Amino acid sequence: MKHVIQILLFTPFILFAQDQDRKIEFPDIPGYLTLVADLHQHTVFSDGSVWPDIRVREAIFDGVDVISLTEHIEYQPHKEDIPHPDRNRSYEVAREYAEGKDLIVINGAEITRSMPPGHANAIFITDANKLILDDPVEVFREAKRQGAFTFWNHPNWTAQRKNGISQLTDMHRQLISEELLDGIEVVNETTYSDEALTIAQDNGLTVMATSDIHGLVDWLFKIPDGGHRPVTLIFAKQRTESSIKEALEAGRTVAWYKNNLIGNADNIQPLIESSLKLREAKYRQNTEVLRVVINNNSDARFLLRNLSDFTFHENSDLVEVLPQGETAIQVKTRTILKNPELSFEVLNATIAPGKHPTLKYNIEVEQ
Ligand SMILES: [Zn+2]
Numbered sequence: 001m002k003h004v005i006q007i008l009l010f011t012p013f014i015l016f017a018q019d020q021d022r023k024i025e026f027p028d029i030p031g032y033l034t035l036v037a038d039l040h041q042h043t044v045f046s047d048g049s050v051w052p053d054i055r056v057r058e059a060i061f062d063g064v065d066v067i068s069l070t071e072h073i074e075y076q077p078h079k080e081d082i083p084h085p086d087r088n089r090s091y092e093v094a095r096e097y098a099e100g101k102d103l104i105v106i107n108g109a110e111i112t113r114s115m116p117p118g119h120a121n122a123i124f125i126t127d128a129n130k131l132i133l134d135d136p137v138e139v140f141r142e143a144k145r146q147g148a149f150t151f152w153n154h155p156n157w158t159a160q161r162k163n164g165i166s167q168l169t170d171m172h173r174q175l176i177s178e179e180l181l182d183g184i185e186v187v188n189e190t191t192y193s194d195e196a197l198t199i200a201q202d203n204g205l206t207v208m209a210t211s212d213i214h215g216l217v218d219w220l221f222k223i224p225d226g227g228h229r230p231v232t233l234i235f236a237k238q239r240t241e242s243s244i245k246e247a248l249e250a251g252r253t254v255a256w257y258k259n260n261l262i263g264n265a266d267n268i269q270p271l272i273e274s275s276l277k278l279r280e281a282k283y284r285q286n287t288e289v290l291r292v293v294i295n296n297n298s299d300a301r302f303l304l305r306n307l308s309d310f311t312f313h314e315n316s317d318l319v320e321v322l323p324q325g326e327t328a329i330q331v332k333t334r335t336i337l338k339n340p341e342l343s344f345e346v347l348n349a350t351i352a353p354g355k356h357p358t359l360k361y362n363i364e365v366e367q
Pocket residue numbers: 110119153154
């Protein structure tokens with residue numbers, strides 16, 4: 001009997017925890033919805049290990065809003081066992097399975113070439129079969145004829161770049177100058193590239209982060225231990241395919257990877273400001289110590305470094321603000337101030353290699 005009661009008591013909690021904790025959640029920013037995207041994934045229709053329905057279910061578990069199953073065009077290791085002359089089938093199967101569910105599936109494919117140009121994804125395509133072409137530049141032209149958004153995959157991949165350094169070639173420069181290449185993966189699977197971030201910023205390419213998952217998301221990204229897959233946060237006007245494409249083309253993205261937010265300052269700043277709000281600012285009774293509560297309504301575990309002249313009563317210069325939680329700090333302002341200013345360097349966000357954004361609060365002290 002005791003066992004039965006325990007099971008009844010604990011089961012709902014476990015279900016709740018599994019359901020809620022793994023969902024990737026960030027607040028909307030002024031003027032835009034924040035959508036969660038994983039636009040580079042594989043199934044048995046190329047070199048992945050699962051049927052497309054598993055990708056749909058994983059995405060729904062993770063609170064992902066939009067996915068693309070980007071099967072390799074030129075690499076088909078399961079073809080003998082799973083013949084599929086129509087290269088759009090992976091997309092169609094996933095889309096059928098996602099019908100009536102809260103997930104957008106877009107058609108995509110991975111152009112799989114040696115370096116240059118290496119691998120690239122074309123998404124929002126209308127027919128993957130037409131991308132079976134010899135000329136590596138012609139493939140991008142065909143993708144563009146279909147209205148694709150294209151991005152360079154894992155430019156830091158050590159199989160194609162022994163030193164792991166992302167580097168443009170003449171062919172990439174040609175693709176960029178002919179407007180055939182729109183984005184670049186700064187994060188792929190379990191790797192990050194500062195050099196790719198620089199290439200993105202120097203050439204106006206959209207910052208992307210993807211899982212490039214072949215096996216199971218739970219295993220690779222250690223979801224049971226609190227991990228998360230890398231995703232691209234997209235700031236879109238609406239939750240539609242055309243709005244998502246417009247946002248990608250306009251470069252309104254942030255990479256979310258191993259608790260790091262990576263991207264252009266214009267995109268990172270409003271996301272951080274929407275995530276971390278001051279909830280309370282009041283002097284402790286009979287003291288000159290100001291108690292400030294910072295509320296975090298995002299999944300990021302923020303690590304803030306004090307940049308102000310004040311010192312803190314409980315913390316060193318480092319303050320951690322837990323995901324979907326709040327942190328109180330006690331600021332020693334030395335005298336009672338009406339509008340003290342606090343500023344922090346946000347260490348878990350990157351706006352250029354080695355550069356972190358600044359978060360400022362002009363505090364209105366409650367009387
Ligand atoms: Zn690849």
